Amino acid sequence: MEWPWEMVERDHVIQDPTSPEKIRLLGEYLRLTADSRVLDMGCGKAGPGVVLAEAFGCRIFGVELREAFAAEARARVKERGLEGLIDVRTADAASLDLEPDSYDVAMAIGTCFIWGHIEHAARALVPAVKRGGHLALGEPYWRSEPPQAVDREPFVGLPETVARLESAGVRLTGIIAASRDDWDRYESLHWRAVEEWLAANPAHPDAVAIRDRHRASLAAYLEHQRPLLGWAILVARKP
Ligand SMILES: C[S@@+](CC[C@H](N)C(=O)[O-])C[C@H]1O[C@@H](n2cnc3c(N)ncnc32)[C@H](O)[C@@H]1O
Incomplete structure (x- = not known):
């Protein structure tokens, strides 16, 4: 995908x-x-x-x-x-x-x-x-x-x-x-778009893959990108 x-x-x-x-x-x-x-x-x-x-x-x-x-x-x-x-x-x-x-x-x-x-x-x-x-x-x-x-x-x-x-x-x-605010705004717009899309398209053939990648990238942001990148x-x- x-x-x-x-x-x-x-x-x-x-x-x-x-x-x-x-x-x-x-x-x-x-x-x-x-x-x-x-x-x-x-x-x-x-x-x-x-x-x-x-x-x-x-x-x-x-x-x-x-x-x-x-x-x-x-x-x-x-x-x-x-x-x-x-x-x-x-x-x-x-x-x-x-x-x-x-x-x-x-x-x-x-x-x-x-x-x-x-x-x-x-x-x-x-x-x-x-x-x-x-x-x-x-x-x-x-x-x-x-x-x-x-x-x-x-x-x-x-x-x-x-x-x-x-x-x-x-x-x-x-x-x-x-700034951290710039990063948070950039990432937050991603998260909101994906969550809204998943809610509107629960049976889409790519829904599981999109949710999994989204959650992995959210976790990577919180764990190391936000503090270090x-x-x-x-x-x-x-x-
Ligand atoms: C992170 S966005 C940045 C967009 C814009 N520079 C900005 O700051 O709002 C990356 C952009 O590069 C485009 N892009 C990716 N590969 C490209 C390529 N080979 N040639 C032209 N644009 C490309 C993407 O479609 C996307 O719009």
């Missing part, structure tokens, strides 16, 4: 442990203006993109794999009257041909996994950024070592995460970390 992200994230607008206020801070760190061109890889429902376009008037090219999220993104862009600023394409970000030195900013907010981890994302995206432009990459990191039995996934501590990013030839200029948007400048 493929995890039904469209159902699980039906109530999220920003699909990451962050907030509109923090996305506006990101825009300030990036020195966005109406002249800025922003690439948003894995743009989801254009939650971050809409905040940035409304606050700074920048142009955004969003790329999203899932048609349902891309359609919701386009609907949100239209509803906000931002069609002149935000363009959303349904595509696999990893197989897109990017024009070199063409964007002021390349973002992958919670989507570094598309290329592997933050180092791979940075190496894939930095050629598309102009000199003096920026990367903005959102990625988990371990705030403290998890117990041996815990799957570390591809994540490491914050200094190593920054080293991975900078190995692509960029220099860190900013960090916007998720961080998440941050790292901003880095291309010299």
